[in-house]
Amino acid sequence: MKRFRDIQGNDAVVSALRQMVDGGKIPHAMLLHENDGGGAFPIVLAFLQYLYCRNRTAGDACGDCPSCNRIAKLIHPDVHFVFPVAGSDKPVSSQFLPAFRELALQQPYFYENELFGSLGLDGKQVLISVNEARSLLDKLSLSAVEGGYRSVVMYLPEKMNQAAANSLLKMVEEPPENTLFLLITHEPEKVLSTIRSRCLLMRILPLSRTAEAAVHPSGTADETLYLDLFADLMEALLSRDLLTALETGEALAGLESREKQKSFCKFAVETVRGIFLQQQGLGELSALSDEERAFVVRMAGRVRPTFARGAMHHFDRAMLLLGRNVNQKILFTDLVNRLYMIV
Ligand SMILES: [Zn+2]
Incomplete structure (x- = not known):
């Protein structure tokens, strides 16, 4: 279960995210810059849980309602996970979702190399391809299953190629109502500037040594x-x-x-x-x-x-x-x- 109260450090980021939801002013696209394994993913989950929760209390998600449960298990139908993959048949990340879930549930502070190891892509040249972008656009062309926000959590947008970026750009520039892009990057300077310039940049501070050793x-x-x-x-x-x-x-x-x-x-x-x-x-x-x-x-x-x-x-x-x-x-x-x- 990842709620704001479970997040280590990064108080300023957490409070900014909470205020966005409370004030109803959520940017269409955010780029969270973390050091590898630095905990942007649990922060994104806590944010989504707060956003979707049907029973928010005391500035946090309830952790108990159906929305909270689905987000915590990474199975909410309106939250899409995109990450770089590889393979000769041009796969998309949804094909790797079971392995992604297994790792992210067990270790939400996963490192890049842990993820690709879990996906069986160790040493492969991974990318977010135009196929991925198309599959995502298809999903976003449908309305939200539960009638609220649709969210895309994209891990490592710096591994997106130009074709994928071109096809996603319009969506990131002018997203349909109630669509959110949450991008987690390790190298913001390598994210294509057309995408980066549309995002609100947030720096996730590195964990303290104690927190690091714990996670x-x-x-x-x-x-x-x-x-x-x-x-x-x-x-x-x-x-x-x-x-x-x-x-x-x-x-x-x-x-x-x-x-x-x-x-x-x-x-x-x-x-x-x-x-x-x-x-x-x-x-x-x-x-x-x-x-x-x-x-x-x-x-x-x-x-x-x-x-x-x-x-x-x-x-x-x-x-x-x-x-x-x-x-x-x-x-x-x-x-x-x-x-x-x-x-
Ligand atoms: Zn809830």
Whole structure:
């Protein structure tokens, strides 16, 4: 059950959403920007539950009426979920809905890689296609089953291609009455500007470390592993020990899935960004764990001032290539060599 009272932090966002419903002034389209796994999805569910609830009390949904129940189980007929998928027969997300529901009910704070893993799309190049857009337009051409709002929850609109965006644009620009678009993005700058400019942008703040550990116990374990690997790599690079650095590269190529390898790269980008900010004297490191912060501060004093920019570029590139099914061992060997040149 996800109600406003269950949401961790983000009080300002929650109160803004509540006021929209109370005041009857709900924007047609909202773009919620979260960090991966950051909890925009439960906030969207709490908002929808409040919006559709037939028995709101004390600024929250009742959690008990048929609408609340259907939304909490992700089976409300007027709430449509759209997310990127892949497959040779150009599938649409409704074909993956059972797996989506299973994950989102069990772990509403899901990470991108958990979702694609659950959908059986690990390592595939996923997208929101024009087929998806058409299927959605078909659904929205019918009136709301229950006579109220129709809502579209779209996860990762940055993975929408141009054709899909073109076909959805009119709907997002001038939605039919009582139609809402709730878009959850990790990279707002990659959402096509034609779509983004029509949306009210809301920033979902990252969870505190305690809340994070509560909702992602295993994610915290992954981050500990990633930090260990990254620290090994940096130590080897800084000691000019290419052989050990390449061994760490092999360990990375041996991580159990491409999604984990991508997660490692993402973790490395964020850590390197921390090093950069620290070197610039802009250190806002409060989102990091104590171990990460100590590591970042230590590294900032040891790597060249030009390292961070180059390293972020190389890790970004590695993430991109991992999405294209290149050989992982070659990729990580190449990455280590490139980092060795700039450290
Ligand atoms: Zn209710």
